[in-house]
Amino acid sequence: MEAQVQGLNIAPTSLIIIGIVLLTYFILIAWFGGFFTKFSKDVNDFFYSGQRFAWWLGAASMIATGIGSYSYLKYSQQGVETGLSSAMTYTNDWFIIPFFMFGWLPIIYFSRVRSIPEYFARRFNDTARYIALVIILAYMLFYIGYNLFTMGVALEGLLGISMYWSIPLTTLIVGGYVTFGGQTAVIFTDLAQGIMLYIAGAIAIIVGIVALGGLGEWWAWLPVTHRLPFVHLFNDYKFNTAELFWGEALAGSIAFTFMNQGFIMRYLALKSVNEGRKACIFNVLFTLPFSAIIVGAVGWIAKSLIVKQAAMGGALEGLNPIHIANYYHTFLIVVWECLHQNALVFGFVVAALSAALMSTVDTLINACAAVGIYDIYKPLIKKNASERHYLIAARWVSVIFTVVGLILSFSFIGMEGSLMSIHYKGIMLIIPALVTTIFLGAFWRRFNSKAACISMVVGAVLTFATEFSPAMTDLLIDPIANFVLGAGLLSKKYIYMRALFGMIVTALVGIVVTLVTARESDEKTKGLTICTLEDAKKIYKGSDRLNETVGKKVGQLSVEFNQSLKEDMISVSQKTMDQLKAVAEDMIYVEDQRWWLGGLRSLHTKAANAHNKSDDIIMMNKKTWENGLFLDGKKLKIEKIF
Amino acid sequence: MEKCDCKNKVMVPILIICVLLFTYVFPRFVLSNFDASSPWASYCYQYGFGLITFLIGMLLIFKTKAIKLGRGSETIWLAWLIGGFFLFAGGHAIWIYLALNTPVKA
Numbered sequence: 001m002e003a004q005v006q007g008l009n010i011a012p013t014s015l016i017i018i019g020i021v022l023l024t025y026f027i028l029i030a031w032f033g034g035f036f037t038k039f040s041k042d043v044n045d046f047f048y049s050g051q052r053f054a055w056w057l058g059a060a061s062m063i064a065t066g067i068g069s070y071s072y073l074k075y076s077q078q079g080v081e082t083g084l085s086s087a088m089t090y091t092n093d094w095f096i097i098p099f100f101m102f103g104w105l106p107i108i109y110f111s112r113v114r115s116i117p118e119y120f121a122r123r124f125n126d127t128a129r130y131i132a133l134v135i136i137l138a139y140m141l142f143y144i145g146y147n148l149f150t151m152g153v154a155l156e157g158l159l160g161i162s163m164y165w166s167i168p169l170t171t172l173i174v175g176g177y178v179t180f181g182g183q184t185a186v187i188f189t190d191l192a193q194g195i196m197l198y199i200a201g202a203i204a205i206i207v208g209i210v211a212l213g214g215l216g217e218w219w220a221w222l223p224v225t226h227r228l229p230f231v232h233l234f235n236d237y238k239f240n241t242a243e244l245f246w247g248e249a250l251a252g253s254i255a256f257t258f259m260n261q262g263f264i265m266r267y268l269a270l271k272s273v274n275e276g277r278k279a280c281i282f283n284v285l286f287t288l289p290f291s292a293i294i295v296g297a298v299g300w301i302a303k304s305l306i307v308k309q310a311a312m313g314g315a316l317e318g319l320n321p322i323h324i325a326n327y328y329h330t331f332l333i334v335v336w337e338c339l340h341q342n343a344l345v346f347g348f349v350v351a352a353l354s355a356a357l358m359s360t361v362d363t364l365i366n367a368c369a370a371v372g373i374y375d376i377y378k379p380l381i382k383k384n385a386s387e388r389h390y391l392i393a394a395r396w397v398s399v400i401f402t403v404v405g406l407i408l409s410f411s412f413i414g415m416e417g418s419l420m421s422i423h424y425k426g427i428m429l430i431i432p433a434l435v436t437t438i439f440l441g442a443f444w445r446r447f448n449s450k451a452a453c454i455s456m457v458v459g460a461v462l463t464f465a466t467e468f469s470p471a472m473t474d475l476l477i478d479p480i481a482n483f484v485l486g487a488g489l490l491s492k493k494y495i496y497m498r499a500l501f502g503m504i505v506t507a508l509v510g511i512v513v514t515l516v517t518a519r520e521s522d523e524k525t526k527g528l529t530i531c532t533l534e535d536a537k538k539i540y541k542g543s544d545r546l547n548e549t550v551g552k553k554v555g556q557l558s559v560e561f562n563q564s565l566k567e568d569m570i571s572v573s574q575k576t577m578d579q580l581k582a583v584a585e586d587m588i589y590v591e592d593q594r595w596w597l598g599g600l601r602s603l604h605t606k607a608a609n610a611h612n613k614s615d616d617i618i619m620m621n622k623k624t625w626e627n628g629l630f631l632d633g634k635k636l637k638i639e640k641i642f
Numbered sequence: 643m644e645k646c647d648c649k650n651k652v653m654v655p656i657l658i659i660c661v662l663l664f665t666y667v668f669p670r671f672v673l674s675n676f677d678a679s680s681p682w683a684s685y686c687y688q689y690g691f692g693l694i695t696f697l698i699g700m701l702l703i704f705k706t707k708a709i710k711l712g713r714g715s716e717t718i719w720l721a722w723l724i725g726g727f728f729l730f731a732g733g734h735a736i737w738i739y740l741a742l743n744t745p746v747k748a
Contacts (some may be wrong), residue, residue: 084737094730095692098699099725104707220747227741229734230684233673242669245691246667279718285726311747376692443702486669530706548714 010336014343022354026173029358031190039602051109051271052591053187054277057598061187062263062279063194067356068255070150070423071295076367078297080306080324082239083226084161086299090292091229093257093284100257101277103530107262109273110536111600112525116438117375118258123441123528124449126379131456133375136261137368141401142426144364152409154332154353162217167409175365175402182568185271189362193355194557196280200352201294202330203345204331208301211319212308221304221311234485235549237493242485247428247496251503258438261367262360271589271599272641302334307508317605365402372397424495429467432502433459435572440510445529448520451513459506466498477501539589539642548642551581553595555637557618559625565608571619572638582640584609590618590628593635603628604641657698657704664694696727697736 008019011193018276050428078086113119118135121129135469135568152163153169161169212218234240258278265275300420317320322337324330339345373394415422433456440447440455467473473494481497491600527536554576565571572580582588592603603624611619618636630636645681669688676683700723703709 080652086740091730091734092692095695096699097680097726101719101723102703103699106708220745222746224741224746228681229737230681230742233678233683233687235678242687245688248697249688249692270723276713281722281726365709484665484669486673530702531710533706533708544739550714618649619728 003299009038010341010343014341014346017187017343018347019056021344022351025351025354029189029193029355031194044614045375051268052589052602053269053271053275053599053602054595055270055275055282057186057191057281058266058275058298059282059287060194061190061359061447062091062283062290063190063197063265063291066288067197067360070147071291072331072353073150074330074423075292075296076299076302076334077327079520080240080302080327080330081299082231083222084229084296084300085231085530086296087289087292088230088241089248090288091251092245093288094254095249095528096253096257097284099254099439099443101280104258104438105276105280106265106273106430106533107528108532109268109276109604110533112540114268114374116264116434117262117371118321119438119528120389120441120452121375123525124452128276128437128449128452128456129375131453132181133371133436135430135460136259136371137601139255139259139427139434140364140368141405141408142260142430144361144401144405145366145412146423147361148409148428148494149356149412152413163413164410168406170358171402171406173411175399181479183228187266189552190359193346193359196352196355198290198294200349200355204335204338204349205293205297205301208298208305208334209438211338211354212301212304213439214265217308218301218304221308222409223303224308226300226303239494242498243481246484246500247498251432251435251499252427253497254435254439256436260498261365261371265363265367265370271602271604294633298334299519302330303434304468305334309533314458315546327396339617341487361405365398366404367395368405369398372401377398385568387519399554400551408529423501425467428496429463429497429502432463432499432622433457436503436506437510440507441529443530444514444524445522445531446519447514448517450517451510454513455506455510458509462501462505463498466501476505480504491532512595537642543585545585545642547581547583547640549581550577552637553637554579555635557616557636557638559630559636560613560617560619561622562619563621563627565621565622565624567623568603569608569620570624570638571608571611573613573615573617575615576609577610580607580638587641588638589641590636590638593637600621601631601634607640657701662697665691667696681741685734685738692727692731693727 032242056571108119110117111122114120117129117133120132128479148167148171149163152167154172155161155166156163196562209215209218212221230241231239234242237243264265267279270276270279302322302324305316305319306324309316309322318340320337322334324333336346339349373390377393377397382393385393412422436459437452437456441452462472464478466477474492477494477497478492480501481494484500525538526532534546537546554572557572557576562571570590577583580586580588586607588605588607590605591597591599605624607618609619613619618638662732669687672683672686672690677685709716711720
């Protein structure tokens with residue numbers, strides 16, 4: 001008996017091979033993630049890895065986080081339907097980058113907030129914190145459930161396993177290593193899985209291009225409409241340039257960059273704001289466009305294959321005829337056929353699909369747990385417990401959110417509509433109120449607590465209401481759409497425009513309430529708005545003096561213990577201090593000399609007065625050395641932060 | 643200490659009015675010059691509004707002294723920011739040109 005799924009015929013022996021490859025991958029990744037358990041000494045390490053990693057490690061691990069299991073299926077489908085324009089959502093993020101790199105990133109990094117709700121508590125009040133908490137959790141749990149659901153769909157289609165089994169199995173593996181490994185495990189497994197994703201994507205693209213007869217043939221057989229980087233300005237309500245700009249390039253990008261706790265935690269795990277900026281630039285300029293190719297190219301190849309096949313009057317040489325009855329299965333069908341039904345390699349590609357799921361979901365579970373600990377457990381349930389207690393609690397909270405995500409994933413089963421429409425319908429409803437409040441809070445000092453609370457509630461409620469009331473859509477969203485799109489050409493159906501509506505309503509309510517209510521003390525916003533970044537830096541450093549002269553990194557330093565030095569202070573020679581362009585009390589980052597560790601063994605310290613010993617000696621307390629997880633006999637490298 | 647220059651009571655309302663005016667006029671200008679199905683209409687729409695968003699961001703970070711030329715590596719970051727915008731805008735323009743001007747077998 002053969003399992004049949006939308007034109008994909010897989011023999012039982014091939015299914016067994018694919019299953020073995022998948023299982024092997026699951027076991028390996030769980031072992032790899034579990035290895036990093038020892039690097040989580042306390043709850044800060046568990047969630048943020050102690051602000052110590054190099055930019056490239058953060059950026060590389062973001063590759064896998066940004067690509068979900070749904071990405072391959074959704075973008076391949078979009079690729080075959082509309083062509084290279086499927087890459088639009090990956091190449092329209094640059095416009096908001098100045099706000100992030102020089103506004104939001106330094107604010108959250110220097111203020112040492114550990115979650116977005118915690119930022120709301122400090123910037124506004126506890127009411128704002130818990131409103132934000134509800135929205136953030138809804139956003140992240142939606143993504144967890146949606147990812148698990150799409151993986152279940154793929155596995156059910158491929159292996160014939162019921163979603164009621166495949167989803168819990170995947171959840172068990174992901175939940176396992178996140179629960180024990182924490183953020184360090186997430187970063188390192190995501191790095192490994194990012195590599196897997198790119199290799200598998202490259203395999204899929206290469207075999208497809210070879211099947212077509214080369215890159216030139218692929219391009220030549222692609223219709224002009226499918227070659228373009230943009231779709232029609234507004235004729236298709238599901239995917240059009242104008243609405244995508246407002247809903248995806250603005251609201252969606254801000255949500256992904258500013259309020260996605262998973263990404264925020266990646267930035268907070270880096271050793272400095274400068275490293276965060278490097279990771280951000282690399283991510284938007286290189287990783288996202290490249291990822292667009294990896295997840296969408298199979299759809300583009302499929303379109304060429306179908307057109308060429310039709311022109312030739314039958315199957316291409318060496319291939320079975322490719323017939324895609326349901327574009328949702330484009331990725332699986334094209335890769336399976338172009339691989340000449342090689343189960344071993346196909347198993348690897350499917351494992352990459354699982355990698356995409358795991359790397360997105362692990363980040364989100366860890367992020368939900370961070371919010372659960374810092375915004376619910378610590379302030380409301382157990383205030384002054386030991387670090388060990390919080391570390392154990394963090395693991396339990398990870399388990400709870402994993403289970404909630406699992407339950408939520410089942411609610412997607414049976415939902416009507418394409419994967420794309422389910423995804424964006426949900427996201428465009430959830431994000432606008434919070435995105436706008438974060439924006440106003442970070443960039444407008446006058447914006448106050450009352451305005452934040454009222455605007456979030458009104459914005460969220462009205463945005464949701466438009467989903468259930470066509471009359472409200474006509475009354476409220478239609479005029480906005482007419483204004484920003486140009487009159488007379490509208491489909492009257494909106495997915496992305498709902499987000500713009502939500503942002504406008506939230507902003508208007510926020511501005512009006514702010515202007516009619518009393519101004520709050522400037523002291524309250526110190527370090528928490530773009531206007532007070534200097535204060536934020538000083539608070540972060542613990543000193544009123546900032547030294548932002550750029551110095552050199554100094555390496556090949558040998559450790560000498562000096563117990564008279566305070567914990568987390570180091571002393572180097574005057575020559576080294578001069579090279580660093582540092583003076584006493586400056587913040588210094590110390591790391592293992594081996595660059596490829598990416599800061600796994602490192603810590604932030606302060607410079608003490610220079611010593612008189614050799615230039616290649618760095619002196620520190622034994623405890624400082626232990627805090628940095630340094631190893632005997634290994635050389636260290638240092639740099640001044642500021 | 644650098645003082646943030648963010649209390650300009652006149653500039654912000656003027657800026658808001660200009661942005662609203664642009665938001666209304668620009669799509670109509672694009673549609674009067676291109677057919678809505680033209681890729682150049684989509685290109686102009688995205689990069690027109692994108693440029694406005696980007697410039698507001700740049701103005702904000704300069705006015706608030708969040709970025710300051712000569713401080714640390716911030717001049718280099720500014721070059722990256724501007725270069726990145728032109729890289730995307732230029733890349734998309736070349737992409738459209740190639741899509742429209744290379745032979746098609748289909």
